[in-house]
Amino acid sequence: MRPTALITGAGRGLGAAIARALAPTHDLLVGGRRPESLDAIVEEIPEATPWPVDLLDHDAVAVAAEGIERLDVLVHNAGLAELGTVAESPAGRWRLMMEANVVAVAELTRLLLPVLRASNGHVVLINSGAGIRANPGWGAYAASKFALRAFGDALRLEEPSLRVTSVHPGRIDTDMQRAIVATEGREYDPTRFLKPETVARAVQQTILTPADAHPTEIVLRPWSPPGGNSER
């Protein structure tokens, strides 16, 4: 039987690229906020099962998670980024970043722990370079990603039957990055950033790592040979 993977935020951006990378080897549940978010990816991968739920609605998440009876891989990819200096960031922004990037992840993991334990499953946390270093204007987002890293570290030690991998990519060419660059008032040049397919390939390799190894942390920075323009 093929292994099953749930990817949150799989309707676009990095999550859709991870779905494409895992489709040849895994039965997929593809998560998105609303059913319409998933139309395109399900058209592209018709074998995938849509799993639409707003991850901030914990009651709805509990109902959606009840229907999952088997799970080998849980990729927490869905996330939000709102930038602003500390001076510009009211409490609501800090709360939203923590709710979307940490609390929602912790709650979905908790609900799915029984099925993950049963399969000696793999939890992949899509973190960020911001989960390792906080730059000016990135405080609330970085704090949420630092917290996500702490969540992963605790989960890895508490649940020895699971593998838990924290993935820390630099800037990726997605809708999220377009919005960030617009906030920064810069011109968008996709060639400066990681391609979603490249990050997805690293996630795929992590998941396909044979069971005698535990990939705990993956860090990917944009790179190009000297003369290129990638944002290192």
Ligand SMILES: NC(=O)c1ccc[n+]([C@@H]2O[C@H](COP(=O)([O-])OP(=O)(O)OC[C@H]3O[C@@H](n4cnc5c(N)ncnc54)[C@H](OP(=O)(O)O)[C@@H]3O)[C@@H](O)[C@H]2O)c1
């Ligand atoms: N882009 C970057 O430069 C970058 C760099 C490092 C790390 N990351 C991380 O990579 C992950 C994916 O980012 P991305 O750039 O692909 O983002 P994106 O293009 O903004 O897509 C975000 C995804 O998250 C889903 N999502 C957001 N809030 C949700 C909620 N409440 N319930 C359910 N789904 C929700 C969205 O679903 P809908 O389509 O339904 O709205 C969408 O599929 C995030 O965790 C992000 O922090 C991104």
